[in-house]
Amino acid sequence: MNKIFKILGGLLLIYIVFFSCNKIISSKMQNDINNSPVMETLDAKLEIEQVASIMNNSLPKTIDKQTTVTKVEYLDKENKLVYNYQITGLKKRDKSEVEIESIIQNLKESQIDVIKSNPDNATLIKAKVTFEYIYKDVNGDLFCSYMIKPVEYLK
Numbered sequence: 656m657n658k659i660f661k662i663l664g665g666l667l668l669i670y671i672v673f674f675s676c677n678k679i680i681s682s683k684m685q686n687d688i689n690n691s692p693v694m695e696t697l698d699a700k701l702e703i704e705q706v707a708s709i710m711n712n713s714l715p716k717t718i719d720k721q722t723t724v725t726k727v728e729y730l731d732k733e734n735k736l737v738y739n740y741q742i743t744g745l746k747k748r749d750k751s752e753v754e755i756e757s758i759i760q761n762l763k764e765s766q767i768d769v770i771k772s773n774p775d776n777a778t779l780i781k782a783k784v785t786f787e788y789i790y791k792d793v794n795g796d797l798f799c800s801y802m803i804k805p806v807e808y809l810k
Contacts, residue, residue: 699782703736704729706778721745722790735785735802742790747798759801762788770808780808 707729716724718740726739750758770776770786779786783805792798 699778700729700731700734702778703782703784704731707736715741725791733785734782735787736779737787737789740788740790741795742792742798744793745798746792746794747796755799759799763801763803767803767808770803780805783809 707727710724710727714724714726718724721743723741723743724738725741726737728737728739729735730737747755766786766788770780785805786803787800788802789800790798
């Protein structure tokens with residue numbers, strides 16, 4: 656009888672140890688999965704989609720006397736956040752190609768600074784989003800566009 660209690664006690668001890676270790680290991684694995692770079696990127700992408708949707712609910716929004724944001728969209732497959740602007744009082748044919756290139760360069764430099772310095776962009780930076788800016792003139796024709804890739808703002 657004493658031998659049976661020892662065997663049952665040993666089995667019970669093995670059962671407790673095995674399932675306790677299993678629970679600890681599975682909890683650690685779940686935690687590792689939740690904190691993995693892949694999950695962080697997926698969470699960031701979901702957050703970006705929600706932000707784009709919320710922003711669109713408050714558009715159009717005037718930025719300055721000539722510029723209005725008309726639409727923001729997140730292209731998940733390309734991991735790209737696209738900002739669409741309307742420029743009033745300006746037609747593409749009013750500017751030379753050199754002037755447009757200068758405008759693009761100035762806008763791009765300014766926007767890279769904003770991306771880097773704005774704490775609200777932490778999720779965008781973590782997700783390594785490509786930013787695209789599209790400006791349409793007073794007639795709705797493309798005035799200019801440019802992209803900012805992660806390599807440009809992560810330097």
